[in-house]
Amino acid sequence: MDIEPQARAERDTLPVGALILLALTGFTAIVTETLPAGLLPQVADDLNISRALAGQMVTVYAVGSVMAAIPLVSVTQSYARKPLLLAAIFGLLVFDVVTALSHSYAVTLVARFAAGVSAGLGWGILGGYARRLVVDRLKDRALALAMIGTPLALSVGVPLGTFAGGAIGWRIAFLVLAALALCLAGRSRGRCRTAPASRPSASFRTWPCCGCRAWRRSLPPRSLG
Numbered sequence: 001m002d003i004e005p006q007a008r009a010e011r012d013t014l015p016v017g018a019l020i021l022l023a024l025t026g027f028t029a030i031v032t033e034t035l036p037a038g039l040l041p042q043v044a045d046d047l048n049i050s051r052a053l054a055g056q057m058v059t060v061y062a063v064g065s066v067m068a069a070i071p072l073v074s075v076t077q078s079y080a081r082k083p084l085l086l087a088a089i090f091g092l093l094v095f096d097v098v099t100a101l102s103h104s105y106a107v108t109l110v111a112r113f114a115a116g117v118s119a120g121l122g123w124g125i126l127g128g129y130a131r132r133l134v135v136d137r138l139k140d141r142a143l144a145l146a147m148i149g150t151p152l153a154l155s156v157g158v159p160l161g162t163f164a165g166g167a168i169g170w171r172i173a174f175l176v177l178a179a180l181a182l183c184l185a186g187r188s189r190g191r192c193r194t195a196p197a198s199r200p201s202a203s204f205r206t207w208p209c210c211g212c213r214a215w216r217r218s219l220p221p222r223s224l225g
Helices: 003-011 018-045 051-075 081-101 105-132 136-146 149-167 168-190
Strands: 203-209 212-217
Touching: 003 105, 018 081, 018 136, 018 149, 018 168, 051 105, 051 136, 051 168, 081 149, 105 136, 149 168
Parallel strands: none
Antiparallel strands: 203 212
16 A cells, blocks of 8 residues: 555645644643642632642642653653653643642642643653654744744733633633643544654663663763763
């Protein structure tokens, strides 16, 4: 059959629909991270905590993203990109629901940390996934379109989320984000093509760091001591 020529033809065109879905994934991750910052009084009153403690919902999400991004991308180098994208979106969905339903501050923090881990996985693969969907001459355009969700989230999504949270309540706002993640998962499953896993470059080697192994560019032998 002509499967291989057909795949090459698909890669020779810009998959706008799939790239918009990748952009929306980044958009959802950013809004999920920053939403509590604009709703601290409501969150604090609802959970019977101080505003300073409520602000830690943003902090633990960011910590989860930072701690997870490099190790998870490193460990999952041999996995196809599409299942990883769906796993990241599904993680945002589940932990946004847990955050919305939780009445325990401790459970809320755990859910926020886990959502941050999911976001870290998503951010770690978005750019590479977008570039693998197209031929070399379209890689830059694909990357630019896939990453447009970040400035949109910061300029429009965050203020809109804060306004909506103030109008309908912070819990409902998180459920809306979960519903968006559910729609993204469904559409991505059908629209995003499978991209092959990458092979670790010979110019990279594994280094132990904080209990995990992260890829770092090889240094000259003398520099390694």
